[in-house]
Amino acid sequence: MATPSNFVDLQAGFYNALVQGLGYSNQDPFQIIQPSPPLPGGDDADDLLWAYLNNLPVASLTQNTQFSGGNQFLADYQGVMSALQSAPNNFQSTIGPTCWAAYQQALKDHEVKTGAVAFRNWALYCQPCSAVATSGASALAAAMLDPIFAAQMNVTPYKPVGDEPVTFSPGYSKMLTLLKKAPSRSFEVSASNWQTDVSKTWTQGSNKGFFGLWGGSSSSSSISGKFASGGVSVKASFDNVLPFNATPGDWYGSSAFGMAFNNPGKAPWMSNNPINWDTTFGKNGNMQRFSSSLLIANKMNISVVSAAQYSQGEQSQIQSNQGNGLWPFYCSGSSGGSSTSASFDKDGGMTVTITSKANVPIVIGCIVLTAGQYLGHEALASKRLIEEFYS
Template sequence: MITTYDTPTEAMTAVTDGWYNQLAGSLNLSVRHFQLLQPPAVPVSDQGLWDCFDIVPPVTLKYNRWLFQQPRFFSQYAAVVNGLSFPESAFVKDIGADTYVAWQAYLNTLSPPPPANTLPTVWFQWAMLHAPSVANIGRSDLSTQLLINGAQAALQPYEGADAKPADFSPTFSDLKTILRASPGTGFSFDSTNDDPDVSNSWVPGDDPNYFGIWTGSSAAFYVSRKFALSKITVSVQFDHFASVTVTPGSWYNSSLLHQAWASQAAPPWIDSADWQTYFGANGSLTHAVGSLLAVDGITLTLTSDADFSAAEQAIIKGLAAMGNWPVYCPISSAVLSNSISTGPGSLSIRFKSAPGNPVILGFNVFDIRSYLGAG
């Protein structure tokens, strides 16, 4: 029967890893960062696009959006920012009570009072004359206070009952413009001479395949294994493709997130245990999307010499709208089409996406250290 399980599922995993390597090599993508998106995203608006990459990506070469329920990058960032504080008492402790009294007396002589964003500089100039031994630590403390206060203020419009949506760059319109100006490419895949070795990728070892031959099917289905063990060829044409940097909006402060990551102490953390919650080995903010792989105008033709039975052929044809390996793109609108023809020892699938409709095939993922520019 079609639903008979046949484990292990190495065959489906191996052929998909081969496709991963072929796609990365053909588009000059680094396997140290690239992640397949399964199924791909086909956004039609800014919000749809932003929802696609406003996630903390899982540590896997194949991000199955049906399986992984990932936290939002915005929500994790906001939680970190709201978990930081640098109280005045910590500043007093670092510079000494007597110095603090003298500093406050000096500030009271200034008219008008210096703007908050100038306090670290004003302090340093004063302290170099009156308290040089704590000039640097005092400036660092005031800078941290300023950074936290500014980041929390920038977040306020995006929180609460009337919150603005967390925006990013690119917008949907910008993405379409970028793609129109980007080159096209064509390449082919042949499972008889592919390279399934992903040991040098950013997720080395056995990175399992979560779908079988069609979207939602198990890689352990007998029909999936039969497909994976056949001779598979894929001819691909992209009218346009581009790796596009993903940049959070004005709500985001990379300097503060870097400081939160770099220090486990309280301050700047209100509770120092929270560092592990977000940045520890099992934390909820260990990776981020640095850029996306977008394509426009896909024409993909797949052939397999698997000898599917009449019943298996009927199942495959009946589920064509679910989307098939290797892109797994469900046919949800006239933008996408998927046609299948079968015969003895022959399976052919032709997938097309209409020009002018970006399809997000994957991400370039960075661990939080690299994302923050710390190496």
């Protein structure tokens, strides 16, 4: 137990406090997500929620979504599917090159869904394909029995190959229903009672990409250093916290992806392809980790008291930047679902207050699984984490 000496220690201490406050152990694969803008609903509610699941996490205790490495589940998965060889079939030869090109374009343009029946119904009214509508449907039905071919066809309509956005199930509406029934959580840390040792966490202490005192600031800036080392206490409560689990939509084929994972350096991987097992699942691969569940909070109330004494100039600087969100969650409040404010006492001490409205979800973290765990090789680990949460 100690007072953090710098912002790195403060962030580590907050990680330990949050993990414990949510009912986990700091050896569980929990990751803080920052910044945390509210998800107020609306036409793009599903897309905003699913974007968190589509983002592939780095090996860090903190995931800064603005500093993301750019690895996205759907796009990287499409790359894997393009590097796999499906079992021989006669669908393409049956329909011929002209009809094949028309069918591929129709999939991308959402004029037809995948599957034999959909192909036949579409082909009957498509000039280059009408003559092979029935024979092509039969050949496609046989080809779709191969999980790799089926996966390659099913992912074609989705971005960036097609125009369809990434999907997961369930969506925002179901999530909000579950969130309202989830348990409350709270924790409190005094200025001299921080646990900053994160060496035994799932990243062995690796923590990178987080901001400083306000969103977009550096954790090594002088004002961030003053804040972190001057004595910080935190009191946090959440009316509800939900571990939200969702599965990829029709674009994803777990059988094909599992075959790719379980066969390093051999079929179904194509030989001499720049996308291979090592570039995907290896030490420097782009699909080593997945967000298996999101930790979503409802009606958040956080008070952060800093004992450091801030000059009038520093106070003005902090207040002018509070619109970017302040530590620890950097809720900018741009959508109106949350509020962040900084006030100062006569001695220059600061109190930061962060609140979010009822039924306006805030994503505050996620559970990270390795590719093997995500594919079900260690599914009990995820089940155990959820059971611990609700115990």
